Amino acid sequence: EEQLLESGGGLVQPGGSLRLSCAASGFTFRSFTMSWVRQAPGKGLEWVSGISSGGSSTYADSVKGRFFISRDNSNNTLHLQMDSLTAEDTAIYYCARGLPLGYWGQGALVTVSS
Amino acid sequence: DIQMTQSPSTLSASVGDRVTITCRASQSISSWLAWYQQKPGKAPKLLIYKASTLNSGVPSRFSGSGSGTEFTLTISSLQPDNFATYYCQQYNSFPYTFGQGTKLEIK
Numbered sequence: 001e002e003q004l005l006e007s008g009g010g011l012v013q014p015g016g017s018l019r020l021s022c023a024a025s026g027f028t029f030r031s032f033t034m035s036w037v038r039q040a041p042g043k044g045l046e047w048v049s050g051i052s053s054g055g056s057s058t059y060a061d062s063v064k065g066r067f068f069i070s071r072d073n074s075n076n077t078l079h080l081q082m083d084s085l086t087a088e089d090t091a092i093y094y095c096a097r098g099l100p101l102g103y104w105g106q107g108a109l110v111t112v113s114s
Numbered sequence: 115d116i117q118m119t120q121s122p123s124t125l126s127a128s129v130g131d132r133v134t135i136t137c138r139a140s141q142s143i144s145s146w147l148a149w150y151q152q153k154p155g156k157a158p159k160l161l162i163y164k165a166s167t168l169n170s171g172v173p174s175r176f177s178g179s180g181s182g183t184e185f186t187l188t189i190s191s192l193q194p195d196n197f198a199t200y201y202c203q204q205y206n207s208f209p210y211t212f213g214q215g216t217k218l219e220i221k
Binding site: 035037044045046047050058059060061094099100101102103104105106107 | 115148150152156157158159160163169201203205208209210211212213214215
């Protein structure tokens with residue numbers, strides 16, 4: 001059974017850093033484009049970043065230069081390194097498979113607050 | 115960036131109704147449009163991709179149409195399980211923007 005399991009969320013102070021991970025199982029991870037999508041409390045969906053099967057990455061303007069997406073195909077894991085966090089980054093962060101986003105994890109909550 | 119605008123933002127309907135949600139793109143995205151359903155506290159689920167192709171396991175009462183800049187999601191006969199928030203997303207070009215969502219409520 002295919003599964004995406006996010007981890008690494010939590011409470012961080014403004015200006016701090018956090019690294020999210022997404023463990024994939026049940027499918028051929030290396031073959032898929034993977035993405036991060038976030039949802040601020042009570043708000044809509046925002047595509048954050050994506051990485052192709054070949055390793056090419058793209059970012060939303062709102063996170064460009066602060067977030068870094070990577071993938072470890074040997075361990076079937078997607079990562080999102082988030083630096084210089086602000087309150088506006090508070091959200092549930094979902095990892096998602098494919099393009100379009102055919103399968104989603106359950107999300108990891110990131111709270112940026114002092 | 116391509117802006118995606120959904121209408122209406124909220125839709126009140128009854129079980130058995132036929133409803134349509136519209137999504138407009140600020141520039142042509144060909145047919146590179148997906149629709150997602152999200153229920154409270156849950157991750158979104160893909161309903162339709164490439165504007166009109168039903169994802170595996172999605173009931174046939176859901177349908178999508180359109181190309182270029184104007185798209186619609188239609189639910190032919192609402193069921194209790196269909197009351198949720200629906201999002202469109204373009205995946206024609208980065209960043210892959212979403213519409214603001216349409217909340218489908220029980221009348």
